[in-house]
Every structure is written in structure tokens, then in C-alpha cells.
Amino acid sequence: xxxxxxxxxxxxxxxxxxxxxxxxxxxxxxxxxxxxxxxxxxxxxxxxxxxxxxxxxxxxxxxxxxxxxxxxxxxxxxxxxxxxxxxxxxxxxxxxxxxxxxxxxxxxxxxxxxxxxxxxxxxxxxxxxxxxxxxxxxxxxxxxxxxxxxxxxxxxxxxxxxxxxxxxxxxxxxxxxxxxxxxxxxxxxxxxxxxxxxxxxxxxxxxxxxxxxxxxxxxxxxxxxxxxxxxxxxxxxxxxxxxxxxxxxxxxxxxx
Amino acid sequence: xxxxxxxxxxxxxxxxxxxxxxxxxxxxxxxxxxxxxxxxxxxxxxxxxxxxxxxxxxxxxxxxxxxxxxxxxxxxxxxxxxxxxxxxxxxxxxxxxxxxxxxxxxxxxxxxxxxxxxxxxxxxxxxxxxxxxxxxxxxxxxxxxxxxxxxxxxxxxxxxxxxxxxxxxxxxxxxxxxxxxxxxxxxxxxxxxxxxxxxxxxxxxxxxxxxxxxxxxxxxxxxxxxxxxxxxxxxxxxxxxxxxxxxxxxxxxxxx
DNA sequence: TAGTGGTCTAGACCACGTG
DNA sequence: ACGTGGTCTAGACCACTAC
Numbered sequence: 001x002x003x004x005x006x007x008x009x010x011x012x013x014x015x016x017x018x019x020x021x022x023x024x025x026x027x028x029x030x031x032x033x034x035x036x037x038x039x040x041x042x043x044x045x046x047x048x049x050x051x052x053x054x055x056x057x058x059x060x061x062x063x064x065x066x067x068x069x070x071x072x073x074x075x076x077x078x079x080x081x082x083x084x085x086x087x088x089x090x091x092x093x094x095x096x097x098x099x100x101x102x103x104x105x106x107x108x109x110x111x112x113x114x115x116x117x118x119x120x121x122x123x124x125x126x127x128x129x130x131x132x133x134x135x136x137x138x139x140x141x142x143x144x145x146x147x148x149x150x151x152x153x154x155x156x157x158x159x160x161x162x163x164x165x166x167x168x169x170x171x172x173x174x175x176x177x178x179x180x181x182x183x184x185x186x187x188x189x190x191x192x193x194x195x196x197x198x199x200x201x202x203x204x205x206x207x208x209x210x211x212x213x214x215x216x217x218x219x220x221x222x223x224x225x226x227x228x229x230x231x232x233x234x235x236x237x238x239x240x241x242x243x244x245x246x247x248x249x250x251x252x253x254x255x256x
Numbered sequence: 257x258x259x260x261x262x263x264x265x266x267x268x269x270x271x272x273x274x275x276x277x278x279x280x281x282x283x284x285x286x287x288x289x290x291x292x293x294x295x296x297x298x299x300x301x302x303x304x305x306x307x308x309x310x311x312x313x314x315x316x317x318x319x320x321x322x323x324x325x326x327x328x329x330x331x332x333x334x335x336x337x338x339x340x341x342x343x344x345x346x347x348x349x350x351x352x353x354x355x356x357x358x359x360x361x362x363x364x365x366x367x368x369x370x371x372x373x374x375x376x377x378x379x380x381x382x383x384x385x386x387x388x389x390x391x392x393x394x395x396x397x398x399x400x401x402x403x404x405x406x407x408x409x410x411x412x413x414x415x416x417x418x419x420x421x422x423x424x425x426x427x428x429x430x431x432x433x434x435x436x437x438x439x440x441x442x443x444x445x446x447x448x449x450x451x452x453x454x455x456x457x458x459x460x461x462x463x464x465x466x467x468x469x470x471x472x473x474x475x476x477x478x479x480x481x482x483x484x485x486x487x488x489x490x491x492x493x494x495x496x497x498x499x500x501x502x503x504x505x506x507x508x509x510x511x512x
Numbered sequence: 513t514a515g516t517g518g519t520c521t522a523g524a525c526c527a528c529g530t531g
Numbered sequence: 532a533c534g535t536g537g538t539c540t541a542g543a544c545c546a547c548t549a550c
Contacts, residue, residue, distance in 0.1 A: 312522090
């Protein structure tokens with residue numbers, strides 16, 4: 001199935017601007033994996049014919065998706081579907097730097113445990129688990145720099161959505177976790193939100209990080225969303241901020 | 257001095273796109289307060305004549321500044337220079353919500369102390385204080401909801417830049433602090449960055465918040481920037497996250 | 513050299529807010 | 532009714548990338 005085989009019917013008299021209708025059509029093509037991660041999408045001239053509008057309108061639609069971080073335009077090459085990789089992880093989703101430094105550092109990640117569990121009530125609700133499969137994966141990782149670990153990460157995802165996931169597959173991925181979601185399970189994390197507070201380290205976390213029980217940690221609750229704001233990942237990070245800071249880079253624009 | 261009295265010379269053969277040149281010219285007019293907070297800027301047709309380009313080019317320049325949060329377009333009304341107020345404070349710069357809630361709450365702010373001090377070496381460096389005035393204001397506030405205080409805020413600003421600032425003026429402002437900066441001192445906070453870690457409460461903070469010494473707190477170091485990335489404010493918040501969370505709303509696009 | 517997206521034009525018409 | 536920004540057109544030409 002190629003996008004160029006489809007027939008699109010843009011309503012020229014709708015309340016919704018044509019560029020937004022086109023943006024939504026493209027968004028749905030991405031959602032339905034008619035356009036896949038890393039893929040080159042049709043050039044602007046082709047889209048003009050496909051949607052039967054002028055090039056400025058197509059460009060405005062693509063520009064909107066580019067601003068959302070879903071498409072990437074490369075002059076001289078074409079427009080591509082965004083693909084999660086180590087680079088994007090570092091700049092978009094990994095927010096720690098060594099204290100008194102501005103550079104983000106690439107962390108080492110090590111699996112602690114990989115389990116399949118019965119979901120709690122809260123997990124069922126947040127992940128909107130289907131009645132016929134109320135199991136979740138719990139994946140614990142530790143992350144750090146230079147042979148020292150500072151972060152324990154607990155990832156919760158639905159078994160229904162990641163049915164064929166195994167510990168081996170998880171360990172042997174040679175890319176980021178979000179890239180695994182995207183390439184093996186057609187699940188694309190489009191954006192996240194986070195909440196932060198302090199908590200004392202519990203016994204398990206303390207042991208993993210080599211610190212005392214009750215050492216104050218940052219607790220970061222991250223919610224990962226895919227298309228149409230569907231929640232697909234709950235992640236809780238426990239962070240020992242002895243030598244590192246959580247960073248929120250320059251912000252200003254309203255919705256960020 | 258009105259912007260319409262100026263002569264702009266957009267270079268049609270420059271490497272820099274014309275829309276970006278116009279964006280920069282407008283940015284400088286804002287920086288030099290030729291265009292002031294809350295002010296209506298000339299309409300698009302006037303700007304077309306002023307810069308001698310077509311309307312699409314003007315619109316692209318304005319769109320860039322709108323994305324930066326500096327201009328606000330209102331259909332049917334015109335385009336305005338952004339002005340800090342309680343609303344923008346809440347949505348752009350205040351990042352706390354009661355636990356298990358999605359709504360941001362308007363906090364009450366209360367002055368704890370207002371002092372004029374000799375700057376430390378670090379303050380001189382970060383705020384780039386001039387040799388002839390190496391003093392700073394230290395302003396402590398406490399913030400909370402519903403008669404309980406959770407946050408102690410320490411603001412450090414240069415006396416050189418806020419020369420006429422007094423405690424009375426500070427207390428009697430009937431708007432946000434950033435609005436005061438903007439309206440009385442022509443200093444417009446364009447954006448911020450933040451770093452977060454955990455720290456134990458010191459005696460003073462513990463007393464203000466009514467908690468035990470060494471209670472784990474979030475420490476948030478915020479740097480406030482004005483035009484051309486000039487640092488004008490150093491703010492440190494100590495947050496007792498017993499009932500509230502620090503929130504980072506949806507993010508995805510690269511620079512956010 | 514061919515193909516891509518990026519810039520720019522010179523309009524027309526629409527939607528919104530105010531008087 | 533008027534003035535504002537928002538949408539849309541149908542081009543031309545430029546800058547970048549790959550072969």
C-alpha cells in the first residue's frame with residue numbers, strides 16, 4: 001500500500017483549512033504505517049497532484065508536521081518520516097548532564113530485570129488495557145556515565161501492544177528502546193510529558209545504585225504518547241543527583 | 257521614535273533569507289524598545305511597504321517571532337508585542353500542580369526578604385556585572401497554595417540593570433515579577449532554562465516552609481534570558497514536593 | 513545534470529473583531 | 532462597513548544533494 005495509490009478528498013469549503021486537512025491525512029497515513037519511519041515521502045509536486053491543491057498549501061501542511069517533530073525536511077534530498085535513534089534520544093528524551101557542564105553525555109544502559117506481570121488497576125486504566133489481555137512488561141534498567149550508575153528506570157508497557165517482545169529481543173536491540181518500539185512493533189512515541197518530585201531510595205534502588213536506603217532521589221514520572229495522544233509507556237526514573245542534574249533546556253513558546 | 261520612521265535596507269542578494277533579515281530587524285526594534293510590550297505593531301501591509309518585500313515574506317518573519325513567543329497575532333485585531341502577565345506566568349513559567357491533578361493552580365506569593373548585597377565572584381561572572389557596580393538584589397519569596405507554602409524562591413538580579421528598584425516598588429507591583437521587569441526596567445525575559453536536583457532543606461528554608469531541617473527538596477536553578485541570550489536573572493527554587501509535582505508538559509520538537 | 517526543498521512574488525478571497 | 536490577520540493560488544528562481 002503506497003500513499004500515491006490513495007484518493008484524498010480535500011473539502012475546499014470546510015471550516016477546517018485545507019492545509020490542516022492535508023496535515024491530518026498525512027498524520028493518519030503515518031499512524032496507519034502507510035508512511036513508515038525513516039521513509040522518504042512523495043515530493044511536494046506529487047503531493048500537489050495527490051491533494052489537488054497548490055504547493056504553498058502542501059508546504060504549510062508539511063511544515064506543521066515538521067514542527068511536531070514527525071517529519072524532517074532535507075533540502076536537496078526530500079522529506080522523511082522521523083525515526084528514533086541514539087541521537088534523537090540524547091537530544092529529545094534524555095535530560096541529564098554532569099553537574100557544572102553543558103554537554104549532554106551518552107549514558108550506558110544496562111538491563112536489571114525483565115518481567116511479565118499481571119497489571120494493576122492503575123496500569124489497566126492508564127494504559128487502557130483490553131479486557132482480553134491485562135498483562136504488562138516491567139523492564140528495569142540502570143543508566144550511568146563512566147562506570148557509575150545514577151539512574152534506575154522502570155518501564156511499563158502493555159503486553160497486548162508488544163505481544164512478541166522477549167527479553168532476548170530487548171537485550172539484542174542495537175538501537176534505542178523507542179527505535180525498537182518503532183521498528184518491531186509499529187509504535188511511534190510522538191511525545192512525552194513528565195512530573196518530578198523527591199522520594200527516598202527504597203532498598204532495591206539503593207542496592208542497584210550503591211547508595212544508602214532513604215537517600216533522596218528525583219522521581220520522574222514520564223508518560224509516553226503515540227499518535228492521537230494514546231498512552232503507550234509509563235516510565236518512572238529514580239535519579240541520584242549527587243553528580244548530575246536534570247536539565248530543561250531553553251523554553252519560551254507557549255505550548256513549548 | 258516609531259518604527260515607521262526608520263529606513264530598512266533588506267539585502268536581496270544576501271546569503272541570509274530576506275524573511276530572516278526582517279525577523280532580525282524586528283527583533284532589534286523590540287530589543288531597543290522601539291516596539292514596546294503590549295504594543296500593536298504596524299499591520300502587514302505597512303510592513304510590506306517598510307521593508308519593500310511581498311506580504312508572504314513579511315508573514316514568514318512575523319511567524320518566526322510568533323513561534324519564539326515574542327509576538328502574538330490576533331486575527332481581526334493585529335499583531336502585538338508579547339507582555340508578561342499572570343496568565344503567561346502560569347502557563348509558561350510556573351510549573352507546579354497539586355499531586356494527581358492536571359490543573360495548574362495560581363499560587364500565592366509572599367515576600368520573605370529583600371536585600372541589596374555585594375555580588376559574589378560567581379554572580380559577577382554569570383550576570384556579567386559591570387566593573388562600576390558589582391551589587392545585586394537578593395529577593396526571597398515563598399509560594400504556596402491554600403494557605404500552605406511549598407516553595408522558597410531566591411531571585412538574584414543585577415543592581416546595575418534594576419538601579420531604581422526598591423522593596424516598596426517590588427511589593428506594590430500589581431502584576432508578576434516579569435511584568436515589573438518589563439514595564440519599569442525595559443527588561444524582557446524572552447526565555448529560561450532550568451536544572452533540577454535534590455538537596456536537603458537548610459535551617460532557613462525549613463523554617464519558612466514549616467518542615468524539618470534536611471527534609472529532601474527539589475532544587476531548581478533557573479536562568480532567565482533577555483534578547484540575544486543575555487542572562488538577567490538567576491533564580492533558585494527550593495520545593496517541598498509532599499503534595500505538589502514539578503510538571504514538564506508535552507514535549508517533542510527538537511529545540512522544544 | 514536532474515531532482516529536491518527553500519525563497520519570493522503579487523495578487524484574490526475569507527474569517528474575525530470592532531464600531 | 533472596515534481593517535485586521537488567515538488561507539490559497541500559480542507561478543519563478545535559488546540552494547542543496549547525489550550521481
